[in-house]
Amino acid sequence: MKLTLHIWRQKNAGSKGNFKTYPLEGLDPNMSVPEMLDHLNEILIRKGEDPVAFESDCREGICGQCGFVINGHIQSPEKSATTCQTHLRSFNNDDELYIEPFRAKSFPVKKDLCIDRTAFDRIIGAGGYIGVNTGQAPEANSILIGHDTAEEAFDAAACIGCGACVATCKNASAALFTGAKIAHLAMLPQGKLEAKARARAMVEQMDAEGFGACTFTRACEVVCPQSVSVANIVKMNKEFLWG
Amino acid sequence: MLDARIPEGPLELKWTQFKATCLLINPANRRKHKVIVVGTGLAGASCAASLSELGFHVEVFTFHDSARRAHSVAAQGGINAAKNYKNDGDSIWRMFYDTVKGGDFRSREANIYRMAECSMALIDQAVAQGVPFAREYSGYLSNRSFGGVQVSRTFYARGQTGQQLLQGAYQSLMRQQKIGSVVLHTRHEMMDLVVYDNKARGIISRNLDTGEIKSHSADAVVLATGGYGKIYYLSTLAMNCNASAIWRAHKKGAYFAAPSWTQFHPTSLPQMGDYQSKLTLMSESLRNDGRIWVPKKAGDDRKPNDIPENDRDYYLERKYPSFGNLAPRDISSRAAIEQINAGHGAGPLKNAVYLDFKESIDREGKQVIEKRYGNLFNMYEKITGINAYQEPMLISPAAHFSMGGLWVDYGLMSNLKGLFVLGEANFADHGANRLGANSLLQACVDGYFISHYTIMDYLAGNGLSKTDEKGLKEQFDKDTIRVKERLQKLLSIQGDKTPETFHKELGRILYSKCGLLRNAHALQMAREELKNLQQEFHQRLLVAGEAHSINFELEKAARVEDYLQLAPLIVEDALQREESCGAHFREEFQTKEGEALRNDNDFGYVSVWESTEKGEFILHKEHLDFNYVTVSERSYK
Ligand SMILES: Cc1cc2nc3c(=O)[nH]c(=O)nc-3n(C[C@H](O)[C@H](O)[C@H](O)COP(=O)(O)OP(=O)(O)OC[C@H]3O[C@@H](n4cnc5c(N)ncnc54)[C@H](O)[C@@H]3O)c2cc1C
Ligand code: FES
Numbered sequence: 042m043k044l045t046l047h048i049w050r051q052k053n054a055g056s057k058g059n060f061k062t063y064p065l066e067g068l069d070p071n072m073s074v075p076e077m078l079d080h081l082n083e084i085l086i087r088k089g090e091d092p093v094a095f096e097s098d099c100r101e102g103i104c105g106q107c108g109f110v111i112n113g114h115i116q117s118p119e120k121s122a123t124t125c126q127t128h129l130r131s132f133n134n135d136d137e138l139y140i141e142p143f144r145a146k147s148f149p150v151k152k153d154l155c156i157d158r159t160a161f162d163r164i165i166g167a168g169g170y171i172g173v174n175t176g177q178a179p180e181a182n183s184i185l186i187g188h189d190t191a192e193e194a195f196d197a198a199a200c201i202g203c204g205a206c207v208a209t210c211k212n213a214s215a216a217l218f219t220g221a222k223i224a225h226l227a228m229l230p231q232g233k234l235e236a237k238a239r240a241r242a243m244v245e246q247m248d249a250e251g252f253g254a255c256t257f258t259r260a261c262e263v264v265c266p267q268s269v270s271v272a273n274i275v276k277m278n279k280e281f282l283w284g
Numbered sequence: 285m286l287d288a289r290i291p292e293g294p295l296e297l298k299w300t301q302f303k304a305t306c307l308l309i310n311p312a313n314r315r316k317h318k319v320i321v322v323g324t325g326l327a328g329a330s331c332a333a334s335l336s337e338l339g340f341h342v343e344v345f346t347f348h349d350s351a352r353r354a355h356s357v358a359a360q361g362g363i364n365a366a367k368n369y370k371n372d373g374d375s376i377w378r379m380f381y382d383t384v385k386g387g388d389f390r391s392r393e394a395n396i397y398r399m400a401e402c403s404m405a406l407i408d409q410a411v412a413q414g415v416p417f418a419r420e421y422s423g424y425l426s427n428r429s430f431g432g433v434q435v436s437r438t439f440y441a442r443g444q445t446g447q448q449l450l451q452g453a454y455q456s457l458m459r460q461q462k463i464g465s466v467v468l469h470t471r472h473e474m475m476d477l478v479v480y481d482n483k484a485r486g487i488i489s490r491n492l493d494t495g496e497i498k499s500h501s502a503d504a505v506v507l508a509t510g511g512y513g514k515i516y517y518l519s520t521l522a523m524n525c526n527a528s529a530i531w532r533a534h535k536k537g538a539y540f541a542a543p544s545w546t547q548f549h550p551t552s553l554p555q556m557g558d559y560q561s562k563l564t565l566m567s568e569s570l571r572n573d574g575r576i577w578v579p580k581k582a583g584d585d586r587k588p589n590d591i592p593e594n595d596r597d598y599y600l601e602r603k604y605p606s607f608g609n610l611a612p613r614d615i616s617s618r619a620a621i622e623q624i625n626a627g628h629g630a631g632p633l634k635n636a637v638y639l640d641f642k643e644s645i646d647r648e649g650k651q652v653i654e655k656r657y658g659n660l661f662n663m664y665e666k667i668t669g670i671n672a673y674q675e676p677m678l679i680s681p682a683a684h685f686s687m688g689g690l691w692v693d694y695g696l697m698s699n700l701k702g703l704f705v706l707g708e709a710n711f712a713d714h715g716a717n718r719l720g721a722n723s724l725l726q727a728c729v730d731g732y733f734i735s736h737y738t739i740m741d742y743l744a745g746n747g748l749s750k751t752d753e754k755g756l757k758e759q760f761d762k763d764t765i766r767v768k769e770r771l772q773k774l775l776s777i778q779g780d781k782t783p784e785t786f787h788k789e790l791g792r793i794l795y796s797k798c799g800l801l802r803n804a805h806a807l808q809m810a811r812e813e814l815k816n817l818q819q820e821f822h823q824r825l826l827v828a829g830e831a832h833s834i835n836f837e838l839e840k841a842a843r844v845e846d847y848l849q850l851a852p853l854i855v856e857d858a859l860q861r862e863e864s865c866g867a868h869f870r871e872e873f874q875t876k877e878g879e880a881l882r883n884d885n886d887f888g889y890v891s892v893w894e895s896t897e898k899g900e901f902i903l904h905k906e907h908l909d910f911n912y913v914t915v916s917e918r919s920y921k
Contacts, residue, residue: 053833053834069556069557069559071556071557071668071669072557072559073561075561076559076560076561079559079561079784080559083782083784083785085828086782086826086828086837087780087782087826089828090828091828091829092828092829092836092837094834094836096349097523098348098353098355098522098523098524099353099355099357099358099522099523100522100523100561100562100564101358101562101564101565103357103358103444103447104353104355104357104358104522105350105352105353106348106349106353119666122666126666126667128667128669130669151493151834152833152834155834157349158349158350159349159350159470161350162350162351162352162458162470165352165454165455165458166458166459166461166462167462169455169458170413170414170455170456170458170459171412171413171414171455172459173409173412173413173456174334174337175330175333175334175337175409175456175732175733175736176405176409177412178405178408178409178411178412178413179408179412180408181367181407181408181410181411181425182367182369182424182425184411184412185422185423185424186416186419186423187419187421187423188419188420188421188423190419191416191417191418191419192416192419194414194416195416195441195442195444195448198414198416198448198451199444199447201357201447202350202352202353225414225416226414229414229416231411231412231413231414232414
């Protein structure tokens, strides 16, 4: 299989980047996108060129480490998939692929395809937890949680923190990410007590990080690899305003 | 002499006894003690958060860009606890027994008992943090059963149990960071351990964004750096999992136990091509409804659906009639590799066996199977492009979990004082074979419920106030320079082979000669091949880029260099142990029926290795006494 790659190259946060073109041959349709980049890098290194800096770790769609924009698709042209779960059989022979990093003011590019997503950690740190110390917990079955509530909480908690929601949003809003955590914890009896304070602190941090406002275009839900629902944004607004 | 420092008294009171008598530090004085925690997986994050809640000053390091991405995130199936919510006869004792037996009688009774004992509080803790475990319609927690046991003690959150548990630990950690009592260094790799006066006193780190090399001192160091199964290159581990932290500590004097005991998971996806970088795990639960088979005739090239019943060999059902397709991991993996080696392998590379759902689909209907495993079938199709409702899945064993790791005593402290090793990085509870859903538990229990007691006990009595500060500083300076020199050396070779190429070659040697099946002849060959590969590495390594910015190639090079040093020890360990036990199968030592033949008289110990400056390996033995269980042959016939 043959592809022409146009990859965003940027030396560091301070420099300006641009696309560079790399024709690649001898590809296997079963290769994943990161494996294709591994292959490209081997070639670049042998030629004495700087390999493409990109991040990935689990390569099975759960750690949230990878994630690029491929021909305008955030993460993947496939539905509910991460970049690492995208294989070359999703493309046609002789296709041209434009590969670039997620773009958002709050996710500065560090090098090539690597971005800084630590803003997400700070949002969690602001209140994305239940304030229980080790050792304080009561017997697990003393907190009854309905089957459907547990499932719904799981759906929200399934977020992998990849930032696709931000990258696809025209306002670069982190409402889906933040809303999912607020909703996950507010839904559970253990998390109710702090729900209002949590929502305030997290939303304030989200704003402080420079993420944009949510205008409910629902674009985020579409690209989310875990299909986290925008219903969580509604829940967040409810907690924040009336909690 | 190795002293595991197991408390006196009856088994069920040892931990109680320890907690009641260990040394404590007054809350006001805890702030004066600094502990470094390397790793933010379940073990590291939970340990750091718990220490910080007590008031200790904690600095945390991870090479990930966020603590949430540690590989604990990838665990699918579940976590065990002896809650006996099913009323099916489970108890601490039964869980303890299952684990000792599952580990093929090669682990310490006291440790395992404690793990089982703490398992219940762990579920309470996780629920309180908001972990959305599966529930019954009545609102009570739900359980399922996992391989190798007869009770249902596994708690789970769909197929993402590790992710959900890790979020609980990560969120607790971030809460402590916000309060200001944890300093978190993401994108920082530990490059070396600093030992002074035979005590762990800090680490040297590399900032992976800027390349800055820096030293950090502390009163104690915790390594919770995960497993090293990635040494086999193709494995179920994440790309960046490594042995470097524990290997560097080993080179500074920390003993390494049972390095060759690696678990191969039976239901991973097979390798499809040379480009492949990892093997994805398919949940073991599939074996509940899938039948495993290979063509009877070696080299049969027909499509699986064209092979009639008579020409199929359901070898697990044939060999283990009572456990069948649910035989334990080590046994299933071994049986598969025997079929593959004998030419019965399936798939384009003839390196897999079939996992067939046709019969269950015919019996129960596609809908039922879809409800049970729909997400797994989707995942399979996403990766392979094959629809498993129509043709059998291809599965194959893959390197998965390291039972081996740094040796620790009952308090999880290495022979180096002040060095604590938690989670998959240590050798402790799993013996020669780990039971499914026990390692999330072990990582959590180590971090939430054990280490803060034992670290406090150490800090209270370690006498660090008498340290010669000048000498300590010199040691830090010396180690910092050494790290810088090492990286420069790797960069300066400028040969023609990338770190990745070496890693792949290393993986091939280990899989073929020190994998599921081992024998003295192959191991001796591996020893030679590894020696050559190591030599070649130092002559032909090619690392792109430079040391002062983001450079993934340099990161890989250093990790591969460590892997290449660890590999000969793995081979040595496998060679020295002239018996078969758990995941360690020496072909020379098997029963007439081809089962593992343990030798308790001569090998009823854990092999604990020391490396000398010259790179020689010295064996120490921790003899295992079984006072509470009867050592027996593990039979699953
Ligand atoms: C695919 C898969 C599925 C699994 N499923 C299950 C299951 O269902 N049930 C079960 O019980 N177990 C399961 N396991 C095993 C279990 O997940 C692991 O044993 C456990 O999560 C390990 O946790 P840990 O905290 O020890 O290490 P990890 O979670 O691997 O964390 C290691 C941490 O150390 C850091 N680190 C490593 N080296 C360095 C360094 N040099 N410098 C700085 N930081 C470093 C990393 O950044 C990371 O933060 C599974 C494992 C895999 C691979
Ligand atoms: S590498 Fe983990 S989600 Fe892609």
